[in-house]
Amino acid sequence: KHSLIPRNLPNDHISHYDLNRLASTPMAAYNKERILILTPMSRFYDEYWNNLLKLTYPKQLTELGFIVPRTADGDIALKKLEKAVKQVQSSKNKENRYTKITILRQDSDSLESQLEKDRHALSVQKLRRSNMALARNSLLFTTIGPYTSWVLWLDSDIVETPPTLVQDLVSHDKPIISSNCYQRYFDTEKKEMSIRPYDFNNWVESQEGLNIASNMAEDEIIVEGYSEIATYRPLMAHFYDPNGDINTEMALDGVGGSAVMVKADVHRDGAMFPSFPFYHLIETEGFAKMAKRLGYEVFGLPNYLVFHYNE
Amino acid sequence: KHSLIPRNLPNDHISHYDLNRLASTPMAAYNKERILILTPMSRFYDEYWNNLLKLTYPKQLTELGFIVPRTADGDIALKKLEKAVKQVQSSKNKENRYTKITILRQDSDSLESQLEKDRHALSVQKLRRSNMALARNSLLFTTIGPYTSWVLWLDSDIVETPPTLVQDLVSHDKPIISSNCYQRYFDTEKKEMSIRPYDFNNWVESQEGLNIASNMAEDEIIVEGYSEIATYRPLMAHFYDPNGDINTEMALDGVGGSAVMVKADVHRDGAMFPSFPFYHLIETEGFAKMAKRLGYEVFGLPNYLVFHYNE
Ligand SMILES: Nc1nc2c(ncn2[C@@H]2O[C@H](COP(=O)(O)OP(=O)(O)O)[C@@H](O)[C@H]2O)c(=O)[nH]1
Ligand SMILES: Nc1nc2c(ncn2[C@@H]2O[C@H](COP(=O)(O)OP(=O)(O)O)[C@@H](O)[C@H]2O)c(=O)[nH]1
Ligand SMILES: [Mn+2]
Ligand SMILES: [Mn+2]
Numbered sequence: 022k023h024s025l026i027p028r029n030l031p032n033d034h035i036s037h038y039d040l041n042r043l044a045s046t047p048m049a050a051y052n053k054e055r056i057l058i059l060t061p062m063s064r065f066y067d068e069y070w071n072n073l074l075k076l077t078y079p080k081q082l083t084e085l086g087f088i089v090p091r092t093a094d095g096d097i098a099l100k101k102l103e104k105a106v107k108q109v110q111s112s113k114n115k116e117n118r119y120t121k122i123t124i125l126r127q128d129s130d131s132l133e134s135q136l137e138k139d140r141h142a143l144s145v146q147k148l149r150r151s152n153m154a155l156a157r158n159s160l161l162f163t164t165i166g167p168y169t170s171w172v173l174w175l176d177s178d179i180v181e182t183p184p185t186l187v188q189d190l191v192s193h194d195k196p197i198i199s200s201n202c203y204q205r206y207f208d209t210e211k212k213e214m215s216i217r218p219y220d221f222n223n224w225v226e227s228q229e230g231l232n233i234a235s236n237m238a239e240d241e242i243i244v245e246g247y248s249e250i251a252t253y254r255p256l257m258a259h260f261y262d263p264n265g266d267i268n269t270e271m272a273l274d275g276v277g278g279s280a281v282m283v284k285a286d287v288h289r290d291g292a293m294f295p296s297f298p299f300y301h302l303i304e305t306e307g308f309a310k311m312a313k314r315l316g317y318e319v320f321g322l323p324n325y326l327v328f329h330y331n332e
Numbered sequence: 333k334h335s336l337i338p339r340n341l342p343n344d345h346i347s348h349y350d351l352n353r354l355a356s357t358p359m360a361a362y363n364k365e366r367i368l369i370l371t372p373m374s375r376f377y378d379e380y381w382n383n384l385l386k387l388t389y390p391k392q393l394t395e396l397g398f399i400v401p402r403t404a405d406g407d408i409a410l411k412k413l414e415k416a417v418k419q420v421q422s423s424k425n426k427e428n429r430y431t432k433i434t435i436l437r438q439d440s441d442s443l444e445s446q447l448e449k450d451r452h453a454l455s456v457q458k459l460r461r462s463n464m465a466l467a468r469n470s471l472l473f474t475t476i477g478p479y480t481s482w483v484l485w486l487d488s489d490i491v492e493t494p495p496t497l498v499q500d501l502v503s504h505d506k507p508i509i510s511s512n513c514y515q516r517y518f519d520t521e522k523k524e525m526s527i528r529p530y531d532f533n534n535w536v537e538s539q540e541g542l543n544i545a546s547n548m549a550e551d552e553i554i555v556e557g558y559s560e561i562a563t564y565r566p567l568m569a570h571f572y573d574p575n576g577d578i579n580t581e582m583a584l585d586g587v588g589g590s591a592v593m594v595k596a597d598v599h600r601d602g603a604m605f606p607s608f609p610f611y612h613l614i615e616t617e618g619f620a621k622m623a624k625r626l627g628y629e630v631f632g633l634p635n636y637l638v639f640h641y642n643e
Contacts, residue, residue, distance in 0.1 A: 035421055036432070037414075040439035040470060041402065091352065103348075110346055121347070125478055128351035128597075158602035159351060163478040167436055286439075291469035293602040297625040314608040 038167035045170040045284040049191045050079055054170035055120070056187060057084045057285070060177050061156045061278075063094050065101035066330055068180035074109065078187035080119050086164035088125040088156050098177075099126070123164050127156050137332050146244045147303070154296035154304040157278070161288060169285040174278045174305075181205075181328035182280060189325065190282035193270060196317035197287060197309065199223050201261055202279035204329045218258030219329040221246030222277030222306055223321045225255040234301040242298045245275060245306065260323035273321045274313070275306040280327045283312075290315050349478035356481040356595040360502045361390060365481035366431070367498060368395045368596070371488050372467045372589075374405050376412035377641055379491035385420065389498035391430050397475035399436040399467050409488075410437070434475050438467050448643050457555045461615040465607035468589070468615070472599060480596040485589045485616075492516075492639035493591060500636065501593035504581060507628035508598060508620065510534050512572055513590035515640045529569030530640040532557030533588030533617055534632045536566040545612040553609045556586060556617065571634035584632045585624070586617040591638045594623075601626050 046052055056078060060069075076083075085106075089099045102124065110118050140149060157174075165172065171191060179202070183189060190198050202220035207213075224245050230252035233243060243250055260271060283292075292315055295307035302310050309319045357363055367389060371380075387394075396417075400410045413435065421429050451460060468485075476483065482502060490513070494500060501509050513531035518524075535556050541563035544554060554561055571582060594603075603626055606618035613621050620630045 035417055036434045038434070038474075039437040041437065043439070106346055123347045123349070123478060126350040126352060128354070155601050159600045162473060162476050162600045162602075163349075163480075165473050167434060167474040169474075289470045289473045290466050291473075291604040291607060293604060296602060 036167065040167070040289075043168065043170060043285075045191070045286065047192045047194045049171060050082065050188060053082060054191075055082050055084065055166075055168050056171040056173060057086060057164055057166075057169045058173045058175055059086045059157070059160050059164065060175050061153065061160065062087050062089050062098050062102065062177040063092070064177060065098040065105070066178060066180055068330065069177050070105050072179070072181055073175070075184045076182075076186055077184045080117060081115070083119050084121040084123070084164065084169070085119050086123045086125070086160050088127050088160040090127045090156070095127070099124070125160060125163065127159065143244070143247045143249055146247075147242055150244065150304040151296040154294035154307070157294040157304070158296070161293065165285060165288055172283045172285055172288055174281045174283065176279050176329075178330035179280050179327050180330045183325075186280065186327070187282075190280075190322075193268070193320065193322070195270070195282075195320045196284050197276065197281065197312055197319045198270075199257070199273065199276045199281040199319075199321040200279065200325045200327045201257055201321065201323050202277060202329055203258075203261070203326045204331050206331055216326070216328075218256075218261070220277040220279045221256050221258055222275055223257035223273055224252075224275045225257075225272070226274040227252055227254040229253045237301050240298050241301060242303050243301050244303075257321045257323050261326065262324055265324045267322070267324045269322065269324050270320050271323055273319045274309060275302065276309045276319060276321070278305040279329065281305070287312050287315070287317050292317070347478070351478070351600075354479065354481060354596075356502070356597065358503045358505045360482060361393065361499060364393060366393050366395065366477075366479050367482040367484060368397060368475060368477075368480045369484045369486055370397045370468070370471050370475065371486050372464065372471065373398050373400050373409050373413065373488040374403070375488060376409040376416070377489060377491055379641065380488050381416050383490070383492055384486070386495045387493075387497055388495045391428060392426070394430050394498075395432040395434070395475065395480070396430050397434045397436070397471050399438050399471040401438045401467070406438070410435070436471060436474065438470065454555070454558045454560055457558075458553055458614070461555065462607040465605035465615040465618070468605040469607070472604065476596060476599055483594045483596055483599055485592045485594065487590050487640075489641040490591050490638050491641045494636075497591065497638070498593070501591075501633075504579070504631065504633070506581075506593075506631045507595050508587065508592065508623055508630045509581075510568070510584065510587045510592040510630075510632040511590065511636045511638045512568055512632065512634050513588060513640055514569075514572070514637050515642050517642055527637070527639075529567075529572070531588040531590045532567050532569055533586055534568035534584055535563075535586045536568075536583065537585040538563055538565040540564045548612050551609050552612060553614050554612050555614075568632045568634050572637065573635055576635045578633070578635045580633065580635050581631050582634055584630045585620060586613065587620045587630060587632070589616040590640065592616070598623050598626065598628050603628070
């Protein structure tokens with residue numbers, strides 16, 4: 022039932038795919054399902070790369086796609102990425118090579134300053150996130166193939182995940198499922214390392230959120246995580262329970278892009294990252310809304326942590 | 333300036349593309365720009381295929397993509413298509429082969445009866461066009477590559493176009509440009525062959541259209557060309573002037589899918605075919621609206637005719 026898709030193998034430049042035989046199942050690796058890991062990358066972190074290499078999903082079933090901005094930071098990231106890619110793709114052991122790697126250089130504008138305080142100012146969010154949406158769409162449209170079963174969106178500053186990230190996320194068999202993105206930091210009071218929530222884009226819609234949206238001008242947007250817009254939306258970041266079951270699921274209405282797994286059919290049906298206000302949402306938050314309009318459910322794993330770089 | 337994109341050629345499964353060097357210009361053939369012709373196909377017509385083969389844009393720069401529905405009609409179309417594809421791709425002369433052909437078999441539902449009177453009933457339009465949107469998106473997302481400069485949407489029942497269709501449409505250098513779809517028929521009064529308008533989805537928005545939309549429930553849609561919904565939108569079909577300049581352009585707000593050329597960047601930015609009501613529009617009409625939300629302008633060529641099959 023879940024056999025792989027090509028009806029005929031490519032022959033004389035003809036490819037033939039039966040989308041009905043293309044499954045996205047909890048048994049992904051066993052069924053040899055192809056996964057595409059997509060990363061918009063303004064900076065290259067060794068920690069990200071090393072974590073990626075440690076993922077245990079078979080590399081022969083894994084494609085990577087990157088889009089690098091046309092900025093000074095992007096130039097540096099591109100050089101480091103190219104070096105790292107060449108090294109892994111020239112591994113003697115074929116099992117250590119990815120099946121395909123695509124690197125795109127962005128053609129649209131990017132924010133010049135990537136410092137956290139600058140990129141997080143509410144005033145720049147609309148432009149910044151709208152550009153990010155364009156970058157994600159370019160990457161998605163040009164890399165997803167007829168044989169792709171799953172798309173994992175993984176930000177370039179996610180530096181620590183369980184090595185079984187792919188298998189763990191697909192095992193939930195959901196159209197979209199997001200992990201909970203935290204950050205390690207040094208707690209100066211307790212004088213020890215600790216963790217704190219980082220990504221506030223995984224949320225459940227609230228009545229206040231809906232009220233704010235219904236009173237907004239057509240082109241205004243809500244970006245979650247800013248006290249200037251008090252939506253009182255339940256944020257998945259706050260649902261983390263260190264003693265809870267790591268497999269606990271919760272339904273979401275908005276997602277972030279840190280580490281989120283998407284069945285390829287959701288994208289193929291048309292779910293993309295709106296760069297314009299879509300129900301007053303853009304980028305990954307707008308993507309979740311669009312997937313819902315396409316009839317898909319969106320979930321998060323509050324107790325399943327991945328960690329963001331600490332600048 | 334308009335050199336082709338790959339910075340490095342594929343090497344060890346690494347592909348490297350600079351989207352800034354990827355142009356979509358009026359000099360497409362000279363600049364060796366890659367074009368992707370996409371056709372959703374519920375029926376295979378020899379006339380469509382022969383017309384396609386006669387297009388003079390270089391086949392080595394042309395990729396084809398088809399999506400065939402999972403219906404009895406689709407089974408027949410698929411068989412005929414496969415036969416035709418094998419024949420052209422095994423041409424001795426390499427110049428007669430397309431650079432790549434992808435055939436997808438649809439996984440979503442399709443209307444069983446494809447008779448014109450059935451598929452044109454207003455009551456089935458929402459479901460039918462929504463399924464068509466999903467088919468178009470699956471085809472688009474899985475075939476557009478990082479090297480694609482132009483996407484030509486060409487319906488499978490377009491049986492006659494100028495052989496210079498591709499060059500003619502790209503020469504206008506527009507983000508989206510639609511030809512005018514007519515039909516040949518036998519005029520029983522005049523006892524001679526004549527032509528009449530066929531595709532009414534190329535239109536300019538009207539105040540009445542906007543008023544109707546603003547009074548609609550969120551999930552209602554307007555489909556153009558039905559007297560039940562009188563939008564009084566100026567329809568490009570009615571602007572045809574047999575003595576006019578074939579290059580006359582007009583700005584449009586809605587487009588059909590008969591024969592419409594799109595700069596690949598428009599799709600890459602995220603413009604797709606909404607299967608859900610988007611500003612009360614779906615499928616190709618919703619696509620035009622989405623492109624406009626992304627900042628692109630949409631045009632039509634009222635005097636540039638292509639012809640639809642007459643059942
Ligand atoms: N291609 C591209 N990627 C970007 C750009 N800005 C940020 N990124 C990447 O997009 C992801 C999210 O951006 P980031 O700045 O980390 O967002 P934050 O963590 O929410 O502040 C990360 O993987 C960045 O490397 C850009 O302008 N272009
Ligand atoms: N893949 C797919 N293609 C379809 C389906 N229905 C129609 N088509 C194709 O979509 C295009 C437009 O459909 P058609 O029925 O001709 O629309 P009309 O000319 O506006 O009545 C044509 O190329 C059809 O062959 C379907 O269910 N699935
Ligand atoms: Mn980040
Ligand atoms: Mn037709």
